[in-house]
Amino acid sequence: MTVVEKILARATGRPSVKAGDVLEPKVDLAMSHENAALVINQFREIYQGTPLPPRIWDARRVAVIFDHRVPAESPKTASNQKKVREFIGAQGVGKFHDIRGDVGGICHQVLPENGYVRPGYVVVGTDSHTTSHGALGAFAFGIGATEMASVWALGTVLNVEVPPTIKVIVKGRFRKFVGAKDLILHIIGRISAQGANFKVLEFHGETIRRLPTSGRLVLCNMSVEAGATAGIVPADEETARYLREEAGVTDPLEPVLPDAGANYESVLEVNVSRLEPQIACPHTVDNVKPIGQVAGTRVNQIVIGSCTNGRLDDLAVAAKILKGRKVAPGTRMLIFPASAKIFRQALGKGYIGVFMQAGAVVMNSGCGPCLGIHQGALGDGETALSTTNRNFKGRMGNPQAAVYLCSPAVAAASALTGVITDPRKS
Amino acid sequence: MPNVVFKVGDDVSTDVIYPGRYMATVLPTETPQFAFADETAFNAKLKARQVPPGSVLVGGRNFGCGSSREQAVSCLKGHELIIVARSFARIFLQNAINLGLRMIVCPEIEAAEGDELELTAGAVVNKTTGRQFSVEPMPQSRQVIIDAGGLIPYTRKRLLAQAAA
Numbered sequence: 001m002t003v004v005e006k007i008l009a010r011a012t013g014r015p016s017v018k019a020g021d022v023l024e025p026k027v028d029l030a031m032s033h034e035n036a037a038l039v040i041n042q043f044r045e046i047y048q049g050t051p052l053p054p055r056i057w058d059a060r061r062v063a064v065i066f067d068h069r070v071p072a073e074s075p076k077t078a079s080n081q082k083k084v085r086e087f088i089g090a091q092g093v094g095k096f097h098d099i100r101g102d103v104g105g106i107c108h109q110v111l112p113e114n115g116y117v118r119p120g121y122v123v124v125g126t127d128s129h130t131t132s133h134g135a136l137g138a139f140a141f142g143i144g145a146t147e148m149a150s151v152w153a154l155g156t157v158l159n160v161e162v163p164p165t166i167k168v169i170v171k172g173r174f175r176k177f178v179g180a181k182d183l184i185l186h187i188i189g190r191i192s193a194q195g196a197n198f199k200v201l202e203f204h205g206e207t208i209r210r211l212p213t214s215g216r217l218v219l220c221n222m223s224v225e226a227g228a229t230a231g232i233v234p235a236d237e238e239t240a241r242y243l244r245e246e247a248g249v250t251d252p253l254e255p256v257l258p259d260a261g262a263n264y265e266s267v268l269e270v271n272v273s274r275l276e277p278q279i280a281c282p283h284t285v286d287n288v289k290p291i292g293q294v295a296g297t298r299v300n301q302i303v304i305g306s307c308t309n310g311r312l313d314d315l316a317v318a319a320k321i322l323k324g325r326k327v328a329p330g331t332r333m334l335i336f337p338a339s340a341k342i343f344r345q346a347l348g349k350g351y352i353g354v355f356m357q358a359g360a361v362v363m364n365s366g367c368g369p370c371l372g373i374h375q376g377a378l379g380d381g382e383t384a385l386s387t388t389n390r391n392f393k394g395r396m397g398n399p400q401a402a403v404y405l406c407s408p409a410v411a412a413a414s415a416l417t418g419v420i421t422d423p424r425k426s
Numbered sequence: 427m428p429n430v431v432f433k434v435g436d437d438v439s440t441d442v443i444y445p446g447r448y449m450a451t452v453l454p455t456e457t458p459q460f461a462f463a464d465e466t467a468f469n470a471k472l473k474a475r476q477v478p479p480g481s482v483l484v485g486g487r488n489f490g491c492g493s494s495r496e497q498a499v500s501c502l503k504g505h506e507l508i509i510v511a512r513s514f515a516r517i518f519l520q521n522a523i524n525l526g527l528r529m530i531v532c533p534e535i536e537a538a539e540g541d542e543l544e545l546t547a548g549a550v551v552n553k554t555t556g557r558q559f560s561v562e563p564m565p566q567s568r569q570v571i572i573d574a575g576g577l578i579p580y581t582r583k584r585l586l587a588q589a590a591a
Contacts, residue, residue, distance in 0.1 A: 022565075022566075022567040034450075035449075035452070035495070035496075037452055038452040038496060041452070041453075042578060045578050046578050046581050046582050046585065047582075047585075048582075049582075050582060050585065050586060052585060052586075052589055068449070069450065074450060076450045076451070077450045080450065080452070126494055127493075127494055128492060128493050128494040128517060130494075142494040142517050143494060143517065143520065144494055144495075144496040144499070144517060144520060144521035144524060144525075145452075145496045146496060146521070146524040146525060146576075146577050146578065147520065147521070147524055147577060149577075149578070149581070150524075150577050150578075150580075150581040153581055153585055154581060154584060154585065154588070158571070158577070158580070158581070158584070159567040159568065159570070159571065161565065161567060193437050193488060193491060194436075194437065194487055194488040194491070194513065194515075197488060197513070197515060197516060198516050227488060227491065227515060227516070229516055284437050286437075371441070371446035371449075371493070372445070372446050372447055373446045373447050373449055373450070390439070390441070390492060390493075392439040392441040392442060392492060393439075393441070393442055393464070394441050394442060394445045394446075394464050395441050395446070397446070397447055399445075399464040
């Protein structure tokens with residue numbers, strides 16, 4: 001069995017399962033953000049006309065993290081957040097991360113850094129980038145609000161068809177200023193935005209073994225941009241190191257590894273030793289080109305942050321490039337760390353000072369600019385270069401604007417010039 | 427027989443179907459006004475109620491890719507549109523089943539705006555061009571939710587059965 005098949009066998013109490021089987025797996029962790037407001041409506045609706053009280057099946061397994069519009073941009077959002085706060089307080093949900101400078105942040109960073117996700121877990125989230133958590137060896141996938149309401153009621157996901165798995169084997173060493181973001185953009189460009197639709201990407205190979213969890217989160221985060229149900233890295237020593245040292249987990253881990261004879265739908269081999277920085281061009285994530293083809297393109301706004309590339313090593317590479325230099329006139333630069341914890345770590349290491357002295361605006365953790373719902377909107381005809389995960393038309397709040405996606409190194413190098421710039425040449 | 431009122435290409439994302447800046451709006455009674463908000467001509471027709479319920483939107487491959495936002499389904503359902511696409515992205519497809527948005531997987535569909543379509547169980551017939559396209563049947567696991575009237579009544583039934591056991 002593949003990793004996901006094994007996880008699903010365990011979550012359904014079966015000796016084995018195979019791609020195509022329809023199951024109702026138990027959920028280990030159910031995550032929502034502000035859209036918990038809609039989940040609550042649907043949850044209450046389920047209980048309408050029944051004698052049963054609306055109770056979450058297991059409040060310890062539910063996490064709610066406010067990140068999409070923080071602090072609230074409108075009375076409507078603030079009222080929705082208030083409603084969610086009251087509901088989860090009454091239900092006794094403990095894994096709640098409000099708008100705070102100590103424990104707040106973007107859900108796909110808050111979950112791993114608090115040790116909420118473990119290898120072998122079934123994780124569902126009302127956010128498509130829930131795939132991120134496959135980085136810790138969990139089967140993690142996005143669902144809609146109504147489906148989450150059903151999970152809250154039953155503790156299982158209904159009618160999950162076991163997805164077939166594509167084995168991705170990655171070899172070689174990254175060249176300087178090339179990394180996980182370039183790898184996943186390259187894969188998406190190669191197999192297309194629908195290349196893994198309804199499938200799992202299971203990552204293997206020496207490059208993956210050497211990749212820290214922060215980089216694995218990037219790969220799994222953006223697996224959904226190839227249509228994948230989930231991305232997953234089988235748990236290994238690095239997974240254990242991350243959970244013990246960075247997330248403070250002390251209880252035993254139960255890694256789930258694929259069988260030697262696991263049945264893969266196909267195998268994709270990638271050698272990264274000659275990989276160049278990759279850029280996803282407007283308006284689809286699979287419109288990927290090596291940087292040489294788009295270098296020199298004028299950009300008005302540079303963004304570093306998000307659930308994809310707002311982690312400490314992302315900020316470190318940006319700080320290294322920006323130190324003692326200035327963001328080009330006519331270009332604005334926004335930086336938002338993935339969590340309050342990372343923000344504080346970056347503060348301690350002096351990165352935040354470097355960014356501000358260079359002319360960047362450092363914002364609190366949140367999703368707002370990435371999807372154009374809270375700050376950082378683009379003007380008509382403007383272009384952004386961003387380390388986020390999507391460049392669909394209208395994504396940064398304006399259908400008359402264009403978004404290019406890149407790594408933190410490319411973003412930082414380009415901030416200095418105001419045009420898309422290869423960090424190896426800056 | 428319904429007409430095609432709007433046609434889009436491949437990889438139409440939920441950011442296009444329901445732009446992120448309207449995501450603070452969640453109620454299915456309020457989301458329909460923002461359906462394809464940036465496709466201003468089509469959005470204006472929808473809001474002016476010039477699109478009869480039961481009209482068809484034709485999509486390409488990977489319709490509804492991107493965000494899991496359920497508003498992208500509820501906004502189309504509010505106008506009682508039927509989505510005929512070559513393929514759907516996973517989360518959108520599941521959300522459509524859960525909310526009862528009618529959609530048809532028709533891998534070869536070719537139709538232009540204004541064409542008249544006949545929708546049968548096994549095929550989509552384009553009456554304007556005279557061509558017929560086969561339909562991919564919904565797996566039984568999804569059909570049971572559709573037959574129950576969506577995921578809310580389906581889950582309610584399951585809960586009551588659990589409580590009785």
